[in-house]
Amino acid sequence: MELAKDDFAVTHKNEAIIHKTIKKVGEDIDTLKMNTAIAQLMTMVNEFYANGCTKGDLEYLCMLLSPFAPHIAEEMWEQLGFAAKHGKMAMQMPWPQFDEAKTVDAEREMAVQVNGKLRSTIIVPADADEETVCSSSRPSSSRTRSST
């Protein structure tokens, strides 16, 4: 919580994982698959660590965590200032909505193989065409990571 930036906006990089998580947790609760819902929340938190996060990102975490762990969710909610901001407990907030379009990753990781051997992986925009992908895969590309 201390790591979160004091910003109520959602971090752009975290948008996809948040929307994916809203979708997945909601569906899993309806089918009593609590284990995979929790796993998804953990995945989201890991991305928050990797990408950095704002209070705005954690607002979603509190709401999504609330059905499973209401005590800690409310405590975080209050300490982050959302109780004061909304005048409500997290459990009293409307269940977050997801945007199907935003559940799609902005970027994809692709493997680059030469003669069947993995040479490197590249990260390209999810909607990149073939030409873009091919040019990104050349060694000169600045986005190439060498595989180990």
Added chain:
Amino acid sequence: MRYDFAAIEKKWQDRWEVSKPYAAITGDPRPKFYGLIEFPYPSGAGLHVGHPRPFTAIDIVTRKKRMEGYNVLFPIGFDAFGLPTENYAIKNHIHPAIVTKQNIENFTRQLKMLGYGFDWDRVVDTTDPTYYKWTQWIFLQMFKNGLAYKTTMPINWCPSCKVGLANEEVVEGVCERCGTPVVRKEKSQWMLRITKYADRLIDDLDDLDYIERVKVQQKNWIGRSTGCEVTFKTNTPDEITVFTTRADTLFGVTYMVISPEHPLLKKWQDRIANWDEVAAYQEAAARKSDFERGELNKDKTGVKLEGIEVINPATQEVVPMFVSDYVLMGYGTGIVMGVPGHDQRDWEFATKFGLPIIEVVSGGDITKEAFVSKDENAVMVNSGFLNGMTVKEAIPAMKAYAVEQGWGREKVNFKLRDWVFTRQRYWGEPIPLVNCEKCGWVPIPESELPLVLPQVESYEPTDDGESPLSKMTDWVNTTCPCCGGPAKRETDTMPNWAGSCWYFLRYMDPHNDSAPVSHEAEDYWGPVDWYNGGMEHTTLHLLYSRFWHKFLYDIGVVHTKEPYAKRTSHGMILGRNPHYVGPRSRCPSPSATSSTPTTSSRPTAPTRCACISCSSATSRRPPPGPTRPSRAPSASWTAAGT
């Protein structure tokens, strides 16, 4: 950051206690959602892992529903009548009501510690007279509508424990608790006519969102089969009737079997040359439970009735008759026709007794096992006019022929038995009826409900198996509400399944003192949207409460035919927990019985979910598995329990 859960959880629990974010509001304009869990039996041991598992699932679901804008009802209560509390009270000379109160306080404290989103202003306690007033009221409506009747039936009786035992409490002929040989004892019992609802309990499942295995188990338990009753002539003046779903195999009948309890045996005593042998067999059979005779009966036994002959109406051939305990008096007519070629039990019996095995359906090898297929390749042979037909064609053809000949008629049969609804115990709802010599059984006026349990000196049952209430002369002797003459109160109490049959309705309107539930509240909240609970309740509580609900629908108390729109079920948590108590060392304290009593026949002791009535009722549970053999339903719930 350090998370001081002890302080933080307490802080929020205290706030929720005051601000009541879980309060359900009857009549609120938001859409309603009613999530239900099976309310616990408040044992002395407190919560165990079997409680939070199902509770948490619906807690999560209802919390999300609240955030989605629903007006949520997620209630909690206590199913508190039962044997463990009574046994604890006997041992420690404390009134069961006091023990119950203490246990409920402990359960409440623990449930609040877990932070569940229950509406604590709607708590029900089945032992509270303001609650069981309405349990008694519903029973009276059933009595007035002819669904409650008294009859005498044999039960398993432990002369040492002085208590009726369920079939599952009898292990190899001895009492599971103390090892004393169990006897069969005739006892007069109140029964509920659940069989009258058998068709509806099956047919209405179709529209419900229940997981499939629950539907299948209920259907198998009710066991509806459409078949044919066939009358056989004998060499006595008596005709006998059997029920069969396989009229097509009538040409393959090579013997008949009669149940050891069948009254014809006594009538035929003079005609049966080997009567002593038959009588000895009857006596031995009486010592076995139905369960042992049915499910566990691997080695077929029986005695031929010397001097009795039966004439097959299809062939006019004479076949012998046997008495065998694999035929139960309670199912069908208590007599079956033996078709060893096409029924595996009959095949085993015929093989053991050297009886002819005739093939009347081709396609299998009846020298190795019975051929039971009914598919297109199963074709009739050695069967007169049926020859060449498939089994599917031959069943109706034979039925039509039997009807035309006057010795058969179509018949629907059920495995389901009426429900034994009395226990000779103190800690249960008193049955609000009095017996008048002139007027018979008469309900007490509804204005006198609740009929409150009287204070007694001792909670122990009497030597002759009567309820401790029977010693309360002042309470027992009363006047008949009908003629004003002397009358006696019923001293048996209801089984601990009673209170849970309608508790979900009481949650909708828990403080109503003029009806079990108001129409307004029931219209708003009913039916339960999602009921999550244990598979072990499928053929007991879940079926019983559907039955009561249908009756309440018929008399206009509720507006839906079914109580629960959706049912999900978790399995039981397997493995021995720290509270495990072996079957022969079962301690009668509440702490020992809530979680794990089990029968020695099961290799792994399931950690009992202590939901509805589990504690004292584990023993009345049906055997596991989705199906039961057709001729010997395990009569677990017809056996009088404690």
